[in-house]
Amino acid sequence: MNSKQVVLITGSSTGFGRLFMETLARNGHTVFATMRDPGGRNAKNASEIRTLAEKDSLPISVLELDVTDDASVERAVDAAVAKAGRIDVAINNAGYYLTGLEEAVTTEQARRLMDTNFLGPVRVNRAVLPHMRRQRSGVLMHVSSGAGRVILPSAGLYCASKFALEALAEAYSYELASQGIESVIVQPGAYETPVFGNTVTAADQARTATYGAAKEIPAKLSAVLSSSAGNAQEVADVVLRIVETPAGEKQLRYSVGTRGFGVDEINALCKQVQANVMEAMGLAADTKFIKGKAAASV
Numbered sequence: 001m002n003s004k005q006v007v008l009i010t011g012s013s014t015g016f017g018r019l020f021m022e023t024l025a026r027n028g029h030t031v032f033a034t035m036r037d038p039g040g041r042n043a044k045n046a047s048e049i050r051t052l053a054e055k056d057s058l059p060i061s062v063l064e065l066d067v068t069d070d071a072s073v074e075r076a077v078d079a080a081v082a083k084a085g086r087i088d089v090a091i092n093n094a095g096y097y098l099t100g101l102e103e104a105v106t107t108e109q110a111r112r113l114m115d116t117n118f119l120g121p122v123r124v125n126r127a128v129l130p131h132m133r134r135q136r137s138g139v140l141m142h143v144s145s146g147a148g149r150v151i152l153p154s155a156g157l158y159c160a161s162k163f164a165l166e167a168l169a170e171a172y173s174y175e176l177a178s179q180g181i182e183s184v185i186v187q188p189g190a191y192e193t194p195v196f197g198n199t200v201t202a203a204d205q206a207r208t209a210t211y212g213a214a215k216e217i218p219a220k221l222s223a224v225l226s227s228s229a230g231n232a233q234e235v236a237d238v239v240l241r242i243v244e245t246p247a248g249e250k251q252l253r254y255s256v257g258t259r260g261f262g263v264d265e266i267n268a269l270c271k272q273v274q275a276n277v278m279e280a281m282g283l284a285a286d287t288k289f290i291k292g293k294a295a296a297s298v
């Protein structure tokens with residue numbers, strides 16, 4: 001296997017996605033930096049990325065990809081495969097934070113959040129997997145959150161979207177293991193990116209009238225999260241390490257910057273519980289990673 005990987009990243013216009021793009025490309029990996037609307041809302045970001053790639057001779061291509069649109073996802077994946085011949089790693093990064101007491105979140109806001117944070121990766125994974133199976137290897141990476149393991153009031157729907165993502169990614173890790181394809185989860189704590197500026201606020205504030213002191217929870221939580229945010233390069237360094245870890249040696253979960261919140265403890269307990277469940281269901285052998293096995297299923 002060529003140690004330099006072809007990586008497709010969703011939500012590369014800003015924040016983690018953009019940092020992952022630059023970190024991976026500076027280390028010789030070919031990157032498809034995807035974003036929605038690179039000719040419109042992200043025109044400035046797309047142009048900055050293209051200029052950077054040209055100036056520093058970095059292997060980066062910008063592609064349009066809106067994770068809420070099946071056709072857009074498929075077009076981007078097809079364009080990447082047409083150009084590079086393969087996709088080794090798909091990084092499901094696009095997502096946003098929604099703050100507010102759960103009752104104040106409208107059903108339309110909840111639907112949109114799930115459409116991006118959860119159904120986005122469902123679409124991307126379905127689009128890239130036939131190519132990974134053909135090339136006999138691949139990695140599905142999922143940017144979850146510490147909030148994909150612990151629950152914070154006023155972030156309940158965001159947590160739900162990341163819990164759902166964790167379940168999807170873990171199920172995929174079992175189902176794809178015998179074909180030599182990996183699924184991994186990254187769980188960042190709070191990091192300095194534009195995420196806080198891009199946060200959506202629950203729209204139906206009239207619903208919070210009876211909540212008394214609990215009305216202050218969203219503001220308190222947002223203040224704690226934004227004031228404790230770390231340097232996002234820490235997460236990009238972990239993503240680089242995962243991409244460069246040989247097939248079959250990756251962990252299912254990587255928590256970054258969540259120490260003190262119990263995420264590692266939950267991960268360790270769940271790992272044991274899940275192994276016992278696989279054993280009890282008679283599925284342990286079926287869910288073991290087998291290197292270079294993708295060909296067997298074609």
Ligand SMILES: NC(=O)c1ccc[n+]([C@@H]2O[C@H](COP(=O)([O-])OP(=O)(O)OC[C@H]3O[C@@H](n4cnc5c(N)ncnc54)[C@H](OP(=O)(O)O)[C@@H]3O)[C@@H](O)[C@H]2O)c1
Nearest residue numbers: 011013014015016066067093094095145190191193194195
């Ligand atoms: N920063 C943190 O503290 C933190 C912690 C844990 C997890 N995370 C997760 O990390 C991921 C990246 O967030 P970030 O912190 O880097 O914030 P960010 O700078 O706001 O990045 C979010 C990215 O998602 C993109 N996006 C949103 N909707 C999209 C869509 N429909 N199609 C394609 N792209 C879309 C945004 O693109 P536009 O420019 O077009 O809006 C942007 O590029 C998210 O999944 C977030 O939940 C962040």
